[in-house]
Amino acid sequence: MKSWVIPITAFCFGLGVGLSGPFLATKYMEPYLPGFMKKPLHPLEGIVTHKQQDQDRLLMTVTTQDGTILATFRKQVAEIALLVEEQDSITLDVRQYEPFVNDPPVLKVNKQVPQVNGPSSASTTVPPPPSSVEGIIPPESLLPTPPSTEAPLEKSDTSSPALN
Secondary structure (H helix, E strand, O other), X not given: OHHHHHHHHHHHHHHHHHHHHHHHXXXXXXXXXXXXXXXXXXXXXXXXEEEEEOOOOEEEEEEEOOOXXXXXXXXXXXXXXXXXXXXXXXXXXXXXXXXXXXXXXEXXXXXXXXXXXXXXXXXXXXXXXXXXXXXXXXXXXXXXXXXXXXXXXXXXXXXXXXXX
16 A cells, blocks of 8 residues: 555646646746747737826826726836827737736837818818897997097196106
8 A cells, every 4th residue: 555655646746737837837938938839919909098107117098998908017118108198099919908917018009190270171160150140249249440530539638647
């Protein structure tokens, strides 16, 4: 009976290492594996709603259709802060949706283009004023009245002192 204890213990230990080895090895060995052996990542696209830069890290809140992500960048902080602004569309390469991610790879950044209305488009979009609507003052009455061209008023000598 005692002669079987050591082989059974070695078998159970080997079975445990053999079953848990792939899970632990991928966690610690993944940075060193070639690209074709790594798990495929899924791009997640969203809009940067808030950005905060500290001395050694950059925090970005990204709103996606799955939910909101807080991405913390500790590598290339200055470069990412310069590249990404609020309201930009960003694509992050993550395994799955997680609310907190650390140093996710940035695949693509689309800048938010401000919409500027030129003078030609502004003049075509302004509707003409209403001609006569009850309860609304007509635009002619809002204009200042021109000075009358009649005889100028005579200056009267009053007892008020000159203002200096």
